[in-house]
Amino acid sequence: MDTLDQNSKAWDKKVEEGVGYTLPVSKEEIEKSKAGDWSIKMTPNKAVPREWFPESLEGVSILCLASGGGQQAPVLAATGAEVTVVDLSAKQLEQDQAVAERDGLHIKTVKGSMTDLHFFRDEEFDVVVHPVSNLFVEDVSSVWQEASRVLKDEGTLIAGFTNPILFIFDDEEDMKGNLVVKNAIPSSSLDHLTEEEVKGYIEANHTIEFGHTLEDQIQGQIDAGFVIAGLYEDDFGGRRPLDEYIKCFVTTKAIKKKMD
Numbered sequence: 528m529d530t531l532d533q534n535s536k537a538w539d540k541k542v543e544e545g546v547g548y549t550l551p552v553s554k555e556e557i558e559k560s561k562a563g564d565w566s567i568k569m570t571p572n573k574a575v576p577r578e579w580f581p582e583s584l585e586g587v588s589i590l591c592l593a594s595g596g597g598q599q600a601p602v603l604a605a606t607g608a609e610v611t612v613v614d615l616s617a618k619q620l621e622q623d624q625a626v627a628e629r630d631g632l633h634i635k636t637v638k639g640s641m642t643d644l645h646f647f648r649d650e651e652f653d654v655v656v657h658p659v660s661n662l663f664v665e666d667v668s669s670v671w672q673e674a675s676r677v678l679k680d681e682g683t684l685i686a687g688f689t690n691p692i693l694f695i696f697d698d699e700e701d702m703k704g705n706l707v708v709k710n711a712i713p714s715s716s717l718d719h720l721t722e723e724e725v726k727g728y729i730e731a732n733h734t735i736e737f738g739h740t741l742e743d744q745i746q747g748q749i750d751a752g753f754v755i756a757g758l759y760e761d762d763f764g765g766r767r768p769l770d771e772y773i774k775c776f777v778t779t780k781a782i783k784k785k786m787d
Contacts, residue, residue: 551597694738
């Protein structure tokens with residue numbers, strides 16, 4: 528099964544359905560960003576601390592990795608940064624292009640996988656921002672390795688990801704308000720499905736998601752040459768039962784170590 532192709536189609540469908548993570552920022556938010564009043568999110572609710580970025584983003588080269596949808600990239604472009612977006616979904620990238628055309632921004636868009644950035648040269652970017660999305664690839668280590676490769680020495684990676692505790696519960700029961708432990712970690716949304724159920728799941732254009740260990744998420748960055756320099760947690764904003772007990776999202780700031 529081609530997971531990347533499946534998730535590309537699934538995210539195109541989410542754009543057509545108007546799912547929240549596909550809705551671009553407003554013209555008003557872009558105007559505020561141009562005036563210096565801006566913020567972006569890697570997770571559902573909490574904004575990235577402003578001090579995690581350079582004091583000025585004018586001319587700073589930023590890669591928005593698996594970050595289509597017209598949200599982070601237009602805001603950063605409005606600050607004067609040189610922004611490139613990579614996403615697996617053509618329709619998500621169209622959202623960024625639409626905002627750029629609407630608000631007079633320059634954003635470069637590239638359709639591709641976060642696991643293979645061969646279209647970029649080594650040390651091309653100053654900053655990589657990577658909102659929660661590596662749950663859509665099986666091998667998260669390749670995401671960290673590629674992010675490290677395309678970042679300059681002392682460059683910054685700001686990455687959001689899920690706490691694996693979210694994936695141990697039965698998703699259908701969770702939506703009903705019941706916390707029922709079902710999955711081990713690492714896991715896949717195709718686990719426990721029969722061959723016929725997998726076929727129906729794919730035909731319905733659902734995303735294939737993977738629950739990664741915290742070791743793969745955090746030590747994986749360190750193994751790729753990063754030093755973790757900041758961390759915060761976030762939740763669903765009270766929309767899911769787990770919010771009562773634990774925050775299910777993490778964002779880290781990591782600095783690429785200077786090569787000797």
